Amino acid sequence: MSDFHTFEFTTPLTDEDIKKVHIGDVIYLTGDVVTGRDDVHHRVVKDNREVPVDLAGKAIFHAGPIMKKISDDKFKVVSVGPTTSMRMESAEAEFLAKTGVKIIIGKGGMGPKTTQGCIDNCAVHTIFPGGCAVVAAEEVVDVEGVEWADLGMPEAMWKLKVKGFGPLIVSIDSYGGNLIEDNKVLFNQRKEKALEELKGKLDFLH
Amino acid sequence: MAYDTVKCEELSELLSAFICHASGHLPDDVKAKLSELAGIEDEGFAPAIYNVMKKNMELADELGRPSCQDTGIPQFFVRAGTKWPYLDEIEPALIEAVKKATDRAPLRHNAVEVFDEYNTGNNIGHRVPWIDWELVSGSDRLEVYFYMAGGGCSLPGMAKVLMPLEGYDGIARLVFDQMTSYGVNACPPCLVGIGIAGSAEVAAKLSKKALLRPVGSHNPNPKAAKMEDDICEGLNKIGLGPGGFGGKMSVMGVNIEQAARHPATLAMGLSTACWAHRRAQISIAPDLTYEFVTHKGVTL
Numbered sequence A: 001m002s003d004f005h006t007f008e009f010t011t012p013l014t015d016e017d018i019k020k021v022h023i024g025d026v027i028y029l030t031g032d033v034v035t036g037r038d039d040v041h042h043r044v045v046k047d048n049r050e051v052p053v054d055l056a057g058k059a060i061f062h063a064g065p066i067m068k069k070i071s072d073d074k075f076k077v078v079s080v081g082p083t084t085s086m087r088m089e090s091a092e093a094e095f096l097a098k099t100g101v102k103i104i105i106g107k108g109g110m111g112p113k114t115t116q117g118c119i120d121n122c123a124v125h126t127i128f129p130g131g132c133a134v135v136a137a138e139e140v141v142d143v144e145g146v147e148w149a150d151l152g153m154p155e156a157m158w159k160l161k162v163k164g165f166g167p168l169i170v171s172i173d174s175y176g177g178n179l180i181e182d183n184k185v186l187f188n189q190r191k192e193k194a195l196e197e198l199k200g201k202l203d204f205l206h
Numbered sequence B: 001m002a003y004d005t006v007k008c009e010e011l012s013e014l015l016s017a018f019i020c021h022a023s024g025h026l027p028d029d030v031k032a033k034l035s036e037l038a039g040i041e042d043e044g045f046a047p048a049i050y051n052v053m054k055k056n057m058e059l060a061d062e063l064g065r066p067s068c069q070d071t072g073i074p075q076f077f078v079r080a081g082t083k084w085p086y087l088d089e090i091e092p093a094l095i096e097a098v099k100k101a102t103d104r105a106p107l108r109h110n111a112v113e114v115f116d117e118y119n120t121g122n123n124i125g126h127r128v129p130w131i132d133w134e135l136v137s138g139s140d141r142l143e144v145y146f147y148m149a150g151g152g153c154s155l156p157g158m159a160k161v162l163m164p165l166e167g168y169d170g171i172a173r174l175v176f177d178q179m180t181s182y183g184v185n186a187c188p189p190c191l192v193g194i195g196i197a198g199s200a201e202v203a204a205k206l207s208k209k210a211l212l213r214p215v216g217s218h219n220p221n222p223k224a225a226k227m228e229d230d231i232c233e234g235l236n237k238i239g240l241g242p243g244g245f246g247g248k249m250s251v252m253g254v255n256i257e258q259a260a261r262h263p264a265t266l267a268m269g270l271s272t273a274c275w276a277h278r279r280a281q282i283s284i285a286p287d288l289t290y291e292f293v294t295h296k297g298v299t300l
Helices: A014-022 A038-044 A083-099 A112-121 A133-138 A179-198 B006-024 B028-040 B046-063 B087-104 B164-180 B198-212 B220-239
Strands: A006-010 A026-033 A060-062 A066-071 A074-079 A103-106 A124-126 A139-148 A157-172 B075-081 B130-136 B142-148 B157-163 B189-198 B251-258 B266-271 B278-285 B290-292
Touching: A006 A014, A026 A103, A026 B266, A074 A133, A074 A139, A074 A157, A083 A112, A103 A157, A112 A124, A112 B189, A133 A139, A133 B046, A139 A179, A157 A179, A179 B164, A179 B220, B006 B087, B006 B142, B006 B278, B006 B290, B028 B046, B028 B251, B075 B087, B157 B164, B157 B198, B164 B189, B164 B220, B164 B266, B189 B198, B189 B220, B198 B251, B198 B266, B220 B251
Parallel strands: A006 A026, A026 A060, A060 A103, A103 A124, B075 B130, B189 B251
Antiparallel strands: A026 A157, A066 A074, A124 A157, A139 A157, B075 B142, B142 B278, B157 B266, B189 B266, B278 B290
């Protein structure tokens, strides 16, 4: 990652912070991160419900954690890795506009609607390495609480305090750059060549 | 249903420990493959990603936690010997084992009732745990395969019935298209499971069974084995790298399983397993002594 810049940010984030980062840069985040995935996006964007947490300048984490109740109103994170961000593609741009979220954390890429949403709302999409849920859990210092708990453990909004949370690799920046979509163009070119080279090798029919 | 409650309890304790261990520890063959791939990937983001993956596996082991938060929807593949003495006890023991492991591992609550759309909160739901049954003639052992397939690596799943003249190349095309779209988000390097048969549901089921075979194993049919290698080589040329960030390799391997097809159909199924392929296999004797096939030397 030596060609790219590394940033340490604390929430609330400003437009100036976000403008410093470009695709391929790495962020380590301290402060407020709130989980929200399919059902939260559905409620906020499709059902137009009021968001129960002030998300302005904060991070939304596409994640459905494993939580353990340690007392009546206190929870501990057991395991919390990113989920597939693309599932939220249809709703994310509007979600950014409604909430003022500055950093989306997830895994895999997101599409053109979110890319435009990141330009319009001066936000970024970042990727936490998938499947690395215990590393992420160890970077959570406190669970402040939960909203929309009726959605169940994976879909509820868990309010997390994090310290040095990362690596968060910037995959969409506020200038329209999209790292994974760029990769996909390359992958598709190589795919056509690889399929061409397979021709004749799988002729099992008589 | 009348069954031996004492034996059922003993069996569910063993299976619960089996599930808990599988949630935090990858099988030997997957660990070996990942360390081989980590040695090859020396450019771009790949080495950093492999380092975080390694750290995660170490932390999960040290802290005794599920290595990924998505512990999948409980699904068992059971091969029961016809001479196994406790056939009636298997299903209640599996259900009980899921409840216990959900509390103990702990597992994420992943059973959402369809239509009524609520999370049951204990991983038990309508037809869940899903149990796939096979009888093994003459055997007195119970073999249980468990595989924690997360949502991310289940999204590329598909089945399609091709016309025979589309050929095996047509199957390859569908696999490659899926891997460069959905596969990028499915926590690569994935293990790719392909089923080939006469109808969609058989091909789909075989594609999942293919994922239960060890990484690096081959189909006994030499042509199928060659197709596994050819598709694996082709996918690796795409260079998805870990997490889709690009690299020299794309997949952990390709496993194919087949059933004879109808003359007029060539059905394919695709299932993928993420790099955190939490596959586990246990073989249990009538006295409940066991062999933990996928995790050698581990005592439950």
